[in-house]
Amino acid sequence: MTKRAVLLANLGSPDNTDEASVRRYLDQFLMDPYVIQLPWVLRRLIVSLLVLPKRPKDSAEAYKSVWLEEGSPLIVFSQQLKQALQQQVELPVGMAMRYGSPDIESELLTLVRQHSIEEILFIPLYPHFADSTITTSIELAKEVIKKHQLDVKLNTVAPFYQQDDYIMALVESAQSHLEQPYDHLIFSYHGLPESHITGLDKSGSHCLKSSDCCQIANPAHATCYRHQVIMTTQRFVEKANLPAEKYSIAFQSRLGRAKWLDPNTEDRIRELAASGAKNILVICPAFVTDCLETLEEIAIRGQEVFEQAGGEKLTLIPCMNQHPKWVETLANWCKQ
Secondary structure, eight states, X not given: XXXXXXXXXXXXXXXXXXXHHHHHHHHHHHTOTTTSOSOHHHHXXXXXXXXXXXXXXXXXXXXXXXXXXXXXXXXHHHHHHXXXXXXXXXXXXXXXXXXXXXXXXXXXXXXXXXXXXXXEEEEESOSSOOIXXXXXXXXHHHHHHHHTTOOOEEXXXXXXXXXXXXXXXXXXXXXXXHTSOOSXXXXXXXXXXHHHHXXXXXXXXXXXXXXXXXXXXXXXXXXXXXXXXHHHHHHHHHHHTOOGGGEEEEEEOOOSSSOBOSSBHHHHHHHHHHTTOOEEEEEOTTOSSOOHHHHXXXXXXXXXXXXXXXXXXXEEEOOOTTOHHHHHHXXXXXXX
């Protein structure tokens, strides 16, 4: 019987909240050609001259506002997910980060060498396809295998944005919040530059060429982030039986001057407050694990934006983290 293991992969986090740690993390993250899709020289100039001089200080303060005694929320919750999954499967389970530590190389080598693994099920923990998340993680895993001449087969889980078990886990994890009175629910997805989407459209004539392009069947949807987040939202509202006027989609976490997907989450929050909404919910399905982008950007800054615009209470629906239904879903994928 083939000896198998599971390697989960998340985005990553600085090792600490000091500026030096945050600067190292941002440099590694932003210099990835799948993240800033420009030639190396231009990417280096942008990161070194426009980002690293100021952003590490602001980001360090943001991390401090959500840091746990055990460390980064993303790392802590990811490790808890790994432990919960390990209790449900007999296969060895690893947890790696694309940036920072524990890194993909060390985790993959540990699985192979300690357990004599012949096949790895690699699960990037991103429901929706993007080069800046899924492609970069898979390519790095392949590079590690090639670099160390490992005799191991790498199988990957495809984007699971509309799989029934994922949708059910997402709905169940949010159910207690949906049962409470609220005015509106925002599905806030991580933003993406429009060029990342149009660049993957082989025809060059479909993605973002019309307002309803994501509703028109097309092969480009296999790698279209915008289409996939719309499908996640549609499947969620169907399962949760939400009326159309109770929810909307927005995109957060913009960086730089490129044109990003609209509408912007903070703008949507202000619009809702201006329309008289006093109590709103925000769910972030692009993330399966709570992190800086959910805990600080939405729960803290989002609340401030909402209050300043005349709203009262903004509630972040936590990510699935180690919710039992999500752990069960992952365990079932591991057993297939």
